[in-house]
Amino acid sequence: MKSLMFGGAWDRALAIILIVLFAGFCVFTPGFYNGLQGTLAITEEFLPFGFVALGLSVVILTGGIDLSVGSISGLSAVIMAILVKSYGVDIFLAVLVAVAVGGALGWVNGLIITRLRVEPLIATLATNFIYSSVAVALAGASPPYGFGAQFGVLGTGAVAGWIPVQLLIFVVMAIGFSVLMTRTGFGRRIVMIGYNRDAAHYAGVSVAAVERRAYAISGLTAAFAGIILASYYDAVRPDMGDILLLTSITMVVLGGISIFGGEGGILGVTLAVLILGVLRQGMLIAGFSDMVTTMLTGAILLSSIAIKNLFSSRGFDLGSALRRFTTLRRPADTIAKP
Amino acid sequence: MKSLKKALLIAASLGAMAGAAHAQTTIDTSKAIRVAMVPKLIGLSVFKANEQGAMAASKRLNINFLYTGPVTASAQGQVDIINSLTARRFNAITVTSNNPTELAPSLERAMAKGIAVVSYDSDVAPDARDFFIQDTAYPAMGKALVDSVEASTGPNAQVAILSSTPDATIQNAWLEAVKTYMAATYPNMKVVTTQYGQSSPSQSLSAGLNILHAYPLVTAIIAPDGAAEVGAAAAIEKLGLTGKVFTDGTSDPNSIRQYVKDGVIKASPLWDEVGEGKLVMYVARLAANHALKPNDTFTVPGLGTYKVNDKVIIFSEPLIFTAANIDKYQF
DSSP: OHHHHHHHHHHHHHHHHHHHHHHHHHHHTTTTTTTTHHHGGGGGGGHHHHHHHHHHHHHHHOOOOOTTTHHHHHHHHHHHHHHHHHHHEEEEEHHHHHHHHHHHHHHHHHHHHHHHHOOOOHHHHHHHHHHHHHHHHHOOOOBOOOOHHHHHHHOOOTTTTEEEHHHHHHHHHHHHHHHHHHSSHHHHHHHHHHOOOOHHTTTTOOOOHHHHHHHHHHHHHHHHHHHHHHHHHTTTTTTTTHHHHHHHHHHHHTTOOTTTSSSOHHHHHHHHHHHHHHHHHHHHHTOOOOOHHHHHHHHHHHHHHHHHHHTTTTTTHHHHHHHHHHTTTTTHHHHHOO | OOHHHHHHHHHHHHHHHHHHHHHHHHHOSSSOEEEEEESSSSOOOHHHHHHHHHHHHHHHTTEEEOOOOOOSOHHHHHHHHHHHHHHHHHHEEEOOOEEEETTTTHHHHHTTTEEEEEESSOOOGGGSSEEESSOHHHHHHHHHHHHHHHHHHOTTEEEEEESSSSTOHHHHHHHHHHHHHHHOOTEEEEEEEEEEEETOHHHHHHHHHHHHHHHOOOOEEOOOOOHHHHHHHHHHHHOBBBTTBEEEOOOOOOHHHHHHHHHHSSEEEEHHHHHHHHHHHHHHHHTTTTOOOOSSSEEEEETEEEEEEEEEOOOOOOOOOOTGGGGGGGO
């Protein structure tokens, strides 16, 4: 259970980083602390990444990857908008349909991966092209916009005047995902598949069925992120999800989930979402250019994977090397061996 | 009575002129203000030319100038930046938008906080800005693009269009003008295909090659986008069709200089991007001072007098680059 202890240390480190960052920006960056409500409202600008990251975590925990999340969110949002604008469907019904479509598109990813035995990287890269082309074709020359104030509440509304609706949904979803991954058989199977696919198979886990469900979940959250973006911008665009992918992967990896699968938890991802979001928005408000924040995101992705690999038993395993080093200096251990 | 009326009219117009003169001489620059210019993305030479002009003007106008934009041409990236500028309490935000709808809510929030919003080049929704500076009148641009085709290959040309994206506001407005003018003036000229290069040089090149392979009768490509015109010209040269197929579009002189000299491009309309950047800063200063009305006139030293018509200011007539004049423009 060393990895679990390590996971705990990672989460604690993330929590400390988040608190330091947030406090630092509040104190040193004029404009960042803008009353409790104003500061919390900053989360509205990055939580769509967080919704994607939650679903993507499940896929990455199985050892897979989903590159189609951006196009699924764009396509779902476009479908929602067309249902509302061209067919007069009630907007919240259209939202349900669009999220279901997202789940179905994710399920298709899973089918291609498990039935046709295509590598997840290639399969979802291919469907990414397909879904985004369909979205461009559907959206046409003037993508729909203007969905009314009622729908705008999803992206920009606040409960009791100060808790952003997005933040509330995100917290509830994060708790739900955490319970799903740690307290249910499905969640344990996901982690097991990621840790050792063959062992899971021989243990009687239907690997393919679990994987399909994982990709469907990723599709659902991606579609939901698309809906939130549509509400925030009060407009849809076929390419509106394009920016989601890379930042979301960064959030998942920074959150401590191993890119090889099988390690890490939702709490870390939740913290990583808040860290990257606060960092980017804070730096923009502090006057750094987008170039700097984008570069920093890349650097964080690299260093978090590197650190993770250094200490992971499946990478360089610096962690156990250090342990070995420290135990070597304890004569009792060496003598005990026959 | 008549003479009285006349006298009154003259007096009134004199008064109006005096008023106008008054407005131009007293741009209040006593208080330093902070103005940001947000291009569609940073690192594109046409927008850098705007920046060059804006920087020069901001010194004269007591403006603390900031040029900042997203790394890729994304509206969401612009929204992030606009939100941060709002939090930092800038006095004015000037922006050329990647699309008209997605930017609107964040610009409206900025306006609600008393920040002046000036859009230029590509407009946002009219409610989300105080003023819009249009590069050139759309019909004039359409006419220039079609006339250049006619001059290169005659009035019966088969024309292909290579644009940026299907929903790019300004490209669609120009193409609308192109089609209107073409139908009215050269009824035998026709558009056989419309393709998109996503404002990417490589995708524009391959789209250009596709056009030339698929439509051998095409003798002109209208490419009203910086990357598209370069892509179309490169495709023509690559297939050895220089002198047989021509292209024109709206690219900056630095990008097309070689193609103009090679004869792939005979005449290519744009406008003076450096001058436009200056005008943007003057309008931002006036808007931040609350010194400009939705219908108004004002003068910019060195550029001329401008009319504001329902919050829209037209910058200039198209400036047409040819082999003869292109070396005069370095941007």
